[in-house]
Amino acid sequence: MGRQRIEYGSAPEQFGHLYLPAEPTGAALPVVMLLHGGYWSADYHLNLATAFAMELAKSGVAAWNVEYRRVGAGGGWTETSADVQAALAAVGDLLPAHSPVPLDPSDVRLLGHSAGAQLAVWLAGQRDSSIRPERVVSQAGALDLASRAATRRGSVVLEALFGVPFVTDPRTYHDASPLHRVPTGVPTVCLHGAEDVQVPVAASRVYVEAALAAGDRAVLWEVPGEGHNDFLDRGSRSWALSLRAALDPAPWLSDGGA
Template sequence: MSRTKIEYGPEPQQFGHLYLPNGAQAPVPVPVVMLIHGGYWSADFHLNLATAFAVELARRGVAAWNVEYRRVGAGGRWAETSADIAAALAATATLLPEHSPIPLDLGNVRIVGHSAGAQLAVWVAGQRDSLVRPERVVSQAGALDLASRSATRRGGVVLEDLFGVDHASDPQIYLDASPLHRVPTGIPTVCLHGAEDLRIPASGSRVYVERAVAAGDRAVLWEVPGEGHNDFLDRGSRSWELSLRAALDPAPWSVGGEV
């Protein structure tokens, strides 16, 4: 396995780490899985949250593109953050092949995001004018309805920092950024959520999947009994194991309910 730092823009936070499998481990060409870390869209959190998962993906024979992006406190609010995620996705078709000695399957790009990163993952998957249309998106404990989260004590403060305005003053920007209000995306989606998640309740993913399916999307919820928000970062958890399955299996959306 190898790791290469790739800058997809001129700003300090516009970079990612590309992890590649050993040639003997990889079918050619290899799919690309783009990883978007969470952490309240804040500079207090970094791409190292997703490093262990990226390494595991590369060990299993795919290319992992673990991206950093401008965040609140690191040169970014919504305009910069969303632009960076779109640019990082486009880089899978432009920059990554230049840095990869292994051929990449550019028709098979997948996106995995955790928490705030899941909001960004499902949001960018819904960008129909994107240079790259992902083959699937995996939401881990996703914040998928920012309009509703703006009414919570913690969510209201965090989202005002992200958008620079409260919900009452500009509800449309909250709706435009909320995956729940952007269905259908046309992209198959697996939502994973711990049943014991106290930070972002699993009910939000449940509502998203119901609305996505009603709108004609292929979407499924895997609700994980006994686990919570940060179990996705624990390689010994059921949430970790299911995330690998959602990212790698040929048709993970064929399974639903508790897993």
């Protein structure tokens, strides 16, 4: 049924693309909301997730591929976090108003890659949201920003996002770090390439351990031989496993066969 551009705010970056199956069944469709990565920077755009959004629509669900204000494009943590919350809320009212087929706001799934995974898992922890996701899928997620900043890994990028160094305002870094927000109450599947050098797999291991200890349902699917950007390659094992994590019933109960 093609692609629809839907604006969820008045700023130029506050929009998303809605993809629907070519032959919908008539039943209300689950919605997968995608959050692209790219260091929270204006150098990267929602087209990083376009191919996967189209693949999801071919698989029979609605895909909501979201753009948001980023550093260098009207964003910083305040604006970026507000945008992803607004984009999720739009699934409950704005998207159904534009969609020619019914959508199911009780079955919304979040999926993000890298910086987008941090946003997705952080968003799952917003318990006062009008839309509560049914699951969250983290692809190579940067899930502990506080530790990265404290050890100076990625500190320049994070200072640009938060506007202050870690030593000045550690609370802000902790509040934005999914690791420090468990339990979320939302089942979580973390996928991570074993050869990832940009965001080492330890980030997902530590998160899943903490989530389980806090009482959440969580699982890590570690992908041997693949790295950070294999999630963008439709021929990769990471791509295939991401589809399973987004579409299968209760994937958090499986090891993924990774």
